[in-house]
Amino acid sequence: MPASPEAAPAGSRSLGIYLDALWSVQPRLAVLATDDDRPRAILSRAGTRPVLHLPPDGAQLTRARAAHAAAHLVHGSAPQPRAKLKPIQRALLETLEDARVDWLAMQDLPGLRTLWSPFHVADASWGMGFDALLARLAHALFDPAHADGHAWIAKVRRLFFAPDGQLALDTPDRLRDAASLLGHDIGQMRLPFNPAGWRVEPAYRDDNHHLWIADDSLPPSATPLEREDADSHGGSDEDEQRADRPPPQATGGADQGECGATALWSEAPLRMLKYPEWDRLIARLRPDWCTVIESRPLEADARALRARLLSAARQTRPDRRWHAGRPGSGRERDGEALHTDALIEAGIALRTRTRLPSRLYRAPRPHDSGRDVLLLIDASASTALPCADSRPLLDHLRDAALLAAHALQRDGHIVRVWAFASDTRHRVRVQRLKDERDGALDARVCARAAGLRSHGSTRIGAALRHAVAHPLGMRPAVVVLTDGEPHDIDVHDPHYLLEDLKQAVREARRAGVQACALQFGSADASGLHRAFARGSGLAVRDGAALDDAIRRVLGAG
């Protein structure tokens, strides 16, 4: 098997962007697991999407390999039959084709010469064997200024380039004819050739098996072709993914499809929606990977909860800094309207010839219109753990979210409160506790909040995508209230859901939505904070600090 089923090469996202931007090609990148001490990349073009298997190597060589493979994809010709070409002629044709696609690529992107040039080191010191001559030929065709000194190489160069420096061998037929002709030269020189031991030179060039049509009647190629069969029978891109490898994160026990159920959350779905998820191993989004189930919240007796929240709300004063829709009363150096008291003081100062006050204007309002804020409560099983006051963390999250919603709503902002928990990618449950028209401390909202129970895991990326997909108003923001980093029972790679969360945050930003996170409790959630933009992920001591923390993270956006 040339391809490891488990991993994409290091830096594959960056490499994928590089290839997409420069050549508009999007090969799937895979690590080539091999014991070969001189491994070559393998490019498979047989499926619906090319696959580039890259040996693990340094960044420079990996990039050079990827760029060369892209040159094949963009400038290469259709696979040819091997028939009637001897191994020497095929090796010659591969060398000429490599030189041709490199030359064409460098016409568009001249900097590639600097990238590939360090790998072309073959010269007369390599000897006179056929392998050495091919490597020297590759060097001579890559760099017309390189003086090799061998007469046959000079002949090939004259054949390859036109007198004006352009390509003379510019069609597949011409290349094939030239390879046949030059093969006879090598035969007359009586140079032995072992195709099985030959490696294309220099190291950034791939094994070229994609240049040939698979032909079962001929002896097997020196290069491994077994994946070609699998790829050639692949259907859609997703079929190819499934054929190549199993879903990387799912396990038989955890990934039960739609079979699982829980009694803690209402199972009557209001709607079910599919969202993609970022798979860091293949550096791409898996489409329709997570199912978000919106369900009706269970309601419970909330009289005590509501009385407690109403009492707490009466004790908090509106925050004038964030009061939307009302003029400010402070003074500033600049503003729209003069401050009456300041004017009187200035008039006195003018008459008494004392120093004029510097702040003559009414302080501007922070924002004229309210923000649209969605508070997303993590209701996973870990929030059932008791806090210092013996109450579960979920109660604190819930109370703090409703009080913050009440304060923000009072200040003119639109606020929604949702809760989420997951049970594998097949069931990411979301419940709406408070919609924009509900008062945060309405009896119905409190009943829904009182019915909330801790359950399941924390697939934040899917929940965030669902929140962002909801129609939001002016200057929207989604604030996740959680006790830790993303986690789910069908995921064993600790970085997987964090990388997906980063991607979901990027998507939110592109959609114009500010995504923030507030983490309660003592768990180390540095990864969570890094997933959000600077200043948009904060640790919060207790619920009393939530309102202020929300305002701080919203201010960071």
Next chain:
Amino acid sequence: MKLHDPVAPDDALGDWRVRDEPWYAPVSDEITAFEAAHARGLPLMLKGPTGCGKTRFVEHMAWRLGLPLVTVACHEDLSAGDLIGRFLLDAGGTRWQDGPLTRAVRHGAICYLDELVEARADTTVLIHPLTDARRQLPLAATGELLHAHPDFRLVVSYNPGYHGVHKTLKASTRQRFTALEFGYPEAAREAAVVMHESGVDAATAQQLVTLAERTRRLAGDELDEGASTRMLIHAGLLVAEGRAPRAACLQAVAVPLTDDPEVGQALAAMVDACIA
């Protein structure tokens, strides 16, 4: 070439006159379109990505028509007072000072509101009575109803690309304007612009344009927007100043375009590929 007279000494908007011809290479019939809108006093909206030449075009047209150009860069804290004016305090008491929009309306100038969509909604509606047949600007603070000078014209720019879904012009504002769509020029023309503005040779300009074209393929995905013509000119100026082309492209293009480390790596590699 001079299409208008030098500044008169009593010209209230003398500082806003464009004295020297701003170089501008037309892409299509935008000069004719601007002149037609100007002849009929119609407000104009310029749509297009950042750094593609919208502002330069307006400067060129202001010079061409011999009109002062009052430019306001809109932002989300731009208040009505910033545009219309406000009372100031001096030794004699309070005195009204016109804002840039009022000044253009009162004395006759092109008022260019750059990136109008960035302005607050309450600021945007101020321009409504100026954009229809009324051509008026009510000044609530002074009680004055200002009738626009015959030479007053309103031009706004708007980049529909990178604003979020919530940041778009309201229909009630949008439908008051005639509009011209701008984009990045085709490669040869863009290279000519870069050469002219920065002084680099044709080969370097071509490589810069190739790099920009490649970054634009990532727009809306890994990047909000690809490299602008303005960025290429900056890179060209650095090259003309003696910076190595690769270093200049990193400084003027790759590093400013993104804060994402992986995208940054890809951009640096793209610079290596595009620049000889």
